[in-house]
Amino acid sequence: xxxxxxxxxxxxxxxxxxxxxxxxxxxxxxxxxxxxxxxxxxxxxxxxxxxxxxxxxxxxxxxxxxxxxxxxxxxxxxxxxxxxxxxxxxxxxxxxxxxxxxxxxxxxxxxxxxxxxxxxxxxxxxxxxxxxxxxxxxxxxxxxxxxxxxxxxx
Numbered sequence: 001x002x003x004x005x006x007x008x009x010x011x012x013x014x015x016x017x018x019x020x021x022x023x024x025x026x027x028x029x030x031x032x033x034x035x036x037x038x039x040x041x042x043x044x045x046x047x048x049x050x051x052x053x054x055x056x057x058x059x060x061x062x063x064x065x066x067x068x069x070x071x072x073x074x075x076x077x078x079x080x081x082x083x084x085x086x087x088x089x090x091x092x093x094x095x096x097x098x099x100x101x102x103x104x105x106x107x108x109x110x111x112x113x114x115x116x117x118x119x120x121x122x123x124x125x126x127x128x129x130x131x132x133x134x135x136x137x138x139x140x141x142x143x144x145x146x147x148x149x150x151x152x153x154x
Contacts, residue, residue, distance in 0.1 A: 005024045006024075006036075008041065010046070015041060020039070028109060033109065035071075037109060039080075041081050042082055043083065046080070046082075047064065062081065065078070067111070079109070079111075081105070083097075087100070103134070106133050110126055
């Protein structure tokens, strides 16, 4: 199953790829993902470009998801995470950058399987599921996790 999912670091920042790969595999197993998922760890500039290109929003963000909308044998989708943004967000949240990357992986996978966080009820359900998964994988995630830097921008 581990070859089904992949994490690629396109930054110069050192991250524990093996650990993040393991997290991705475990999270996908917990939400019963049978299609492949690829994660690109990137920088703010690349994320901003993707955000502009696919969402029409000319700003950086923490995580973007790209569901394929296809069934097997096609991939479930891709996730792009800005490592520098995650580092800033971790500092604001008071957690390690590694734990923030884990939360973003969980968040991204949940988006790929249909969770949304635009409406308050959906956001609450997503936060609850993120927390449950965090507990199951041994990395507790704040029950009220959200993109804290986005809150500062609003």
